[in-house]
Amino acid sequence: MDLNLSAEELAFRDEVRAFIAAELSPETREKLVLGREIGKHDFVEWQRKLNAKGWAVPHWPVEWGGQNWGPMQEYIFLDELQQAPAPSPLQFNCSMVGPVIATFGSEEQKKKFLPATANLDIWWCQGFSEPGAGSDLAGLKTTARREGDFYIINGQKTWTTLAQYADWIFVLARTNPQAEKKQQGISFILVDMKTPGVTVRPIQLIDGGREVNEVWFDEVKVPAENLVGQENRGWDYAKFLLTNERMGIARIGVSKQRIRRIKELAKSERYGDTQLLDQPWFREKLVSVEIELKALEITQLRVLAEARKRGKHGEADPNSSILKIKGSELQQVTTELMMDVMGPFVLPFAASMDDEDRTNEPPIGPDYAASAGPTYFNSRKISIYGGSNEIQRNIIAKAILGF
Amino acid sequence: MDFDFSDDQKLLKESVGKLMASRYGDFEKRKGYQTHTNGFDPAVWAEYAEAGILSLPFSEEQGGFGGGPVETMIVMEEMGTALAVEPYLACVVLAGAVLKYGKADDKIPEIATGEAIVALANIERSSRYDLNDVSLPAKLDGTAYVLEGEKSVVLGGGAADYFIVATRTSGNRRDVDGITLLLVDAKSPGISRRGYPTQDGQHAAEVSFGSVRVPVANVIGEVGKGLPILARAVDEAIAGLCAEAVGAMDALVKMTVEYLKTRKQFGVAIGSFQALQHRSVDMLVMLEQARSMAIYAALSVDDADEVARGNAISAAKVQIGRSAKFIGQQSVQLHGGIGVTMEYKAGHYFKRLTMIEQMFGDSDYHMRKLAASGAAIAA
Structure with a gap:
């Protein structure tokens, strides 16, 4: 050892x-x-x-x-x-659609898409979730109707992250509504965002940002050659994609970086006659998170050591669900600590958080304070996306505990 | 980066596992052991000696097996799973470490062969978890120290043939200097002790020293410089205790999940209810976090940097304490009524885990220690 x-x-x-x-x-x-x-x-x-x-x-x-x-x-x-x-x-390119095309796509698709995807000449977004299909992804209703050499796509996707930047979207759509099980009859189709009938509408999140969108498909005509792999096998490809997403799911480095930043700021922040960092209550809160983070880091390394033994691209390890649960909780709690540091200066809302429409108005309070509240609000999504933490618990209950 | 046991370590785990299963597989046997004076069966201790685990942490020159912290972790985890009642931690890991780091090798062969039990007597009425808080005076009188006072909650103290007593030879009650460790024959005139069972079915003793004369040759380490030895030994004991807790928690989680799968109410196994499944998952998450920190403790206990070592051990103890409390309480809750009976094993795991939290510094104690040190744990 x-x-x-x-x-x-x-x-x-x-x-x-x-x-x-x-x-x-x-x-x-x-x-x-x-x-x-x-x-x-x-x-x-x-x-x-x-x-x-x-x-x-x-x-x-x-x-x-x-x-x-x-x-x-x-x-x-x-x-x-x-x-x-x-x-x-960019994970939509590198961890999601890229590996799917590389594994299941045609030679033409590989040549057309992979180099451009790696270089971010094409920006991809993910068309999976729907208003009625979140955790129950297989319940999706978007349809792709075959007409000659084309699919005609109709439906609505949601929570589509950074669709406003996207050139292409990879879509799960139902090609066989009569299939026995809902997981069957789904296909994985690549769609150019410029195709007529595709509409993107931003959803503003509680932090004020506009990172996610609704994407509407109204009689969108897509060449049949944009189907990846076989028709009606899309669910298999989606599952493959999701296992690829697991690496680094705990995002321990993000939490570590934030803790370092919190310590740095808590040194310059006054608390009575001392630094905030000298307050025992603050230190204990910080240490409490650091301990859990250390434990999670070692848990992560144990999972990696197992992965190394299984060889590359082995089965999905249900232990990565443990990493998701704990990792998301710790990312969230570090954003709470950051608010502790800012104190009352968490309150002012700066409408200029968006990169695109930042103004030249001076910040209220310290210039690093404006993001503390929004980052906390935004971080609530971490235990919801990528399979909510409750779904992760279902996975562990079944795959590890054998319920 | 490697989390695998070596071949020798695998063999050790297997053989200790077998031994413990044969002695503790039937929970009734444990109840039998507890009826012995001092709360354990000397015959089982003799088997430990024969199996070589009493000599485990000592070097070959000291008459030992040459095992390191990982070997101790392996044995302690098995002890935890078995819910063993023998004073292995108290004698071999804790007192053994004091002898080892105090370079007092003479008594080690007696521990290794099972001939003698040695117990560390450091706690006093006011000391709580502070190792430097030592009042019991040892006054030099010719070629002997004269001890006067009381020590409390001496683990394994009822059965001890020798005590290692933390005494004050200079300075004041809480000074870090002036603590001297003395090896004291339990048969010395003036010693009286009251052995008693602890909440978790193990044993401890209150020991009083009335003008007990101890030859100066029995000083462990140097006069007045006992604290670093004590601290190092306690860190090893905490690392061992973390592993024991992981063994107990692992067994308890398994036991609880098994129970949920078999216990029927409303015509179905109660494990079919999502609320109970999710609670079990939360227990598993806490177990894995604790396991990671037990490994961290074992792999940090030999760290030459004292501060880094102490921080790692404290961090591990906090995580173990939190996990043990959650898993202990939830497993009793998920078992329902049977979980709070003396008859059933789950409640005994819960009791042991609860006492582990109270030993060598509880979670709050170690949290404050870490907060005061201000060192980065996660970086």
């Missing part, structure tokens, strides 16, 4: 760290540190730098830009990005 990284792993970590320090734009980093929204430009610029280095899609097949890293190396890479903090490669 040994908790230390190997010499190679340490060297790799240092290489990643040095690359980020040298290449990440200070403006992008600053936005992340301050909890401001990062815009399309930040994502694209950073991902192209990663792609030039060969690091945008390390877990893809080697012929399409993969690096053949082990689970540990992938984890170190993501952890370093989170701790820097730097944007992660």
